[in-house]
Amino acid sequence: MQSNFLKLHTQLWGILLLCILLTTFAVAALAPLKPIDQIKWLDCLGEGGIAFMTLLWLVATLLSRPKGKVTQLLFSGLTAMHISMLLDFLDEFYNFDHAPSWLGGLEAFPALIGMVLMSIAMYFWYQEQQIINFMLNKKERFYREHGLTDFISGLYRADYMKQQIDKELLTLKHHNIQFSLALIDIKNFSKFNTKYGTTKANSLLADIGQIILLNLRDGDLACRYASDRFIILMPNTNLPSANQVIAQVSSMVSQHTPYSKGHTITGCSNVHWLCVQAQINEQQDSLLSRLNSQLNEQKSTL
Amino acid sequence: MSRFFEINDSVFTAHSLILPIVEMASQRGIAPDKILKGSKLFYTDLNSHYKKISFAQLHTVIFNTTKLLSAEGISFLLSERLFHSMPSNALQALLHAAHLQQMFRVSQLRQFELFPYMFATSYRSPNQVHFVINFAISEPVLEVRCFFYELLAGLIECLLKWRFNTQPKTAVKQHKLHIRFPMEQPAYIEQFHSHLNSDYCFSQPAFMISLESIMLRQKHADSLPAMTRFYLKQPILSQPMIGFKQHISQLITQMPKATSEQIAQQLNISSATLKRKLKQHNTTLKTLKDELQKQQSLIYITERGYSNEQVATALAFNDITNFRRAFKRWTGKTPSELRACISKSITHY
Numbered sequence: 001m002q003s004n005f006l007k008l009h010t011q012l013w014g015i016l017l018l019c020i021l022l023t024t025f026a027v028a029a030l031a032p033l034k035p036i037d038q039i040k041w042l043d044c045l046g047e048g049g050i051a052f053m054t055l056l057w058l059v060a061t062l063l064s065r066p067k068g069k070v071t072q073l074l075f076s077g078l079t080a081m082h083i084s085m086l087l088d089f090l091d092e093f094y095n096f097d098h099a100p101s102w103l104g105g106l107e108a109f110p111a112l113i114g115m116v117l118m119s120i121a122m123y124f125w126y127q128e129q130q131i132i133n134f135m136l137n138k139k140e141r142f143y144r145e146h147g148l149t150d151f152i153s154g155l156y157r158a159d160y161m162k163q164q165i166d167k168e169l170l171t172l173k174h175h176n177i178q179f180s181l182a183l184i185d186i187k188n189f190s191k192f193n194t195k196y197g198t199t200k201a202n203s204l205l206a207d208i209g210q211i212i213l214l215n216l217r218d219g220d221l222a223c224r225y226a227s228d229r230f231i232i233l234m235p236n237t238n239l240p241s242a243n244q245v246i247a248q249v250s251s252m253v254s255q256h257t258p259y260s261k262g263h264t265i266t267g268c269s270n271v272h273w274l275c276v277q278a279q280i281n282e283q284q285d286s287l288l289s290r291l292n293s294q295l296n297e298q299k300s301t302l
Numbered sequence: 303m304s305r306f307f308e309i310n311d312s313v314f315t316a317h318s319l320i321l322p323i324v325e326m327a328s329q330r331g332i333a334p335d336k337i338l339k340g341s342k343l344f345y346t347d348l349n350s351h352y353k354k355i356s357f358a359q360l361h362t363v364i365f366n367t368t369k370l371l372s373a374e375g376i377s378f379l380l381s382e383r384l385f386h387s388m389p390s391n392a393l394q395a396l397l398h399a400a401h402l403q404q405m406f407r408v409s410q411l412r413q414f415e416l417f418p419y420m421f422a423t424s425y426r427s428p429n430q431v432h433f434v435i436n437f438a439i440s441e442p443v444l445e446v447r448c449f450f451y452e453l454l455a456g457l458i459e460c461l462l463k464w465r466f467n468t469q470p471k472t473a474v475k476q477h478k479l480h481i482r483f484p485m486e487q488p489a490y491i492e493q494f495h496s497h498l499n500s501d502y503c504f505s506q507p508a509f510m511i512s513l514e515s516i517m518l519r520q521k522h523a524d525s526l527p528a529m530t531r532f533y534l535k536q537p538i539l540s541q542p543m544i545g546f547k548q549h550i551s552q553l554i555t556q557m558p559k560a561t562s563e564q565i566a567q568q569l570n571i572s573s574a575t576l577k578r579k580l581k582q583h584n585t586t587l588k589t590l591k592d593e594l595q596k597q598q599s600l601i602y603i604t605e606r607g608y609s610n611e612q613v614a615t616a617l618a619f620n621d622i623t624n625f626r627r628a629f630k631r632w633t634g635k636t637p638s639e640l641r642a643c644i645s646k647s648i649t650h651y
Contacts, residue, residue: 152329159489185496193382198329199329226492227379227496288492
């Protein structure tokens with residue numbers, strides 16, 4: 001995935017620049033300048049500010065989105081709005097009364113078209129978001145906070161999971177709906193790390209994260225815990241069913257064979273795993289330390 | 303007299319700690335200049351073999367790291383890297399040691415090469431050995447202190463894991479350490495869960511690692527002590543040195559009642575200069591004296607079960623009231639409150 005869309009939109013950047021220049025030159029050519037003492041500086045500041053902000057939104061849109069229909073619509077709409085605002089700003093310096101009458105009439109018109117285009121863009125954006133939400137299923141529950149994403153695996157971090165656990169603990173307390181947690185620990189991850197390097201190890205973490213996601217049920221949530229551990233929240237699930245789900249996940253993960261210089265690496269994706277069911281009146285931190293110490297215990301006896 | 307270095311002396315190689323930090327940060331989307339901000343270091347410096355850095359610079363970089371990447375467990379990841387990148391002669395001597403006690407001695411002998419940032423003082427109680435660990439160069443700010451606690455705990459964990467991985471698992475279980483962290487339980491507790499196999503607890507009055515005495519002299523089945531002696535005899539590239547704070551602390555241990563003039567005399571400087579230097583290292587002579595006495599009294603009370611009279615005598619206090627008042631100032635608790643606390647936690651277990 002490309003992380004920077006700056007170079008992707010060269011054509012659109014060109015069109016934007018052209019529109020701005022065209023507008024400015026047209027106004028400069030057709031309308032005479034106002035004398036200095038007629039310029040209202042406060043209006044300049046306000047209208048200039050508005051024009052600048054629409055330009056900023058345009059840039060942000062182009063920086064954050066890949067090519068496509070929604071991007072084009074957003075771009076066209078915002079550009080049209082920006083031209084209106086720009087004309088508004090320029091009429092503080094140029095006298096539109098002495099210019100051809102269509103120039104003055106043009107002032108508000110692009111904004112209207114722009115807003116219509118933006119509304120259409122919003123409709124498609126909504127549809128696009130529905131599809132993305134579907135893809136984020138099992139990675140996210142009701143709440144989006146990009147600051148909590150783990151950079152290496154692309155999943156949410158433990159902090160996100162803690163919030164969700166708190167929420168589930170409340171549901172357990174008030175409605176007595178059971179939930180289970182699972183911890184998955186990659187066997188010999190530090191050896192893999194030393195042998196193949198951090199970059200390879202990081203991509204192994206990302207891969208395993210994805211495999212876990214694929215093999216969970218709808219409504220389950222997987223996050224990266226720390227180091228080589230993943231944590232899974234299974235709402236409305238008792239311990240036996242949780243064990244069943246995670247046994248399946250772990251067998252799928254252990255099938256994974258990453259490539260290094262054309263060769264497959266086997267045996268690096270075996271995992272330790274453990275499920276616990278939350279008890280009523282248990283606290284989030286004691287639940288987590290119970291889960292971890294039980295897993296450590298299990299690791300040391302194997 | 304041993305040589306010592308100060309907070310602004312450039313004595314460390316940049317690639318042992320800072321380079322991996324910068325690398326890990328950029329893997330997590332933080333640009334090198336943000337991590338290096340304020341340290342007067344450039345990214346290109348880090349690849350130079352000759353570039354030396356000071357503890358002050360290291361402190362700045364670690365402080366930036368704790369601010370920018372607080373929940374990422376960089377300290378623990380760094381400890382794994384550090385373990386693999388330690389100078390080979392010192393590391394070999396350490397790994398071939400006959401038992402844990404010899405390992406500890408090697409780590410003291412080769413402190414500058416292995417981990418010059420902190421130093422340990424060992425204390426014995428009837429069944430256990432306790433290593434009280436303090437900062438060697440200057441007293442860092444809280445965030446950086448926590449980073450170093452985690453770094454050292456992770457490093458010891460790596461070392462023990464490496465040493466005992468070749469032995470049957472039952473042997474590993476016996477080698478459980480108990481680590482007491484003087485910090486509050488952090489929000490990123492998951493990093494402790496995932497990286498530390500030892501027992502640990504938080505909000506303790508001192509950074510202390512304890513283990514059973516019998517473990518200390520238990521011979522490692524496949525150790526080669528001759529190799530340790532061999533590697534210790536190999537020439538070292540840099541003169542052994544200790545940090546400024548460690549040096550002063552050692553002088554205080556030798557002369558507990560020494561005045562600042564007497565300490566300054568040992569360093570061939572005036573007492574005003576000593577005071578200025580101590581301030582530069584974020585400490586004072588009184589703080590260092592208190593630190594030592596506080597830790598000694600903690601061991602006496604919690605581990606050896608001394609009465610107040612015995613501790614007061616051992617620490618050369620004139621009377622018990624004075625001692626109790628001082629103890630309350632150091633730890634926030636009176637000796638009897640601390641005893642009650644311990645007996646409560648024992649019954650709790």
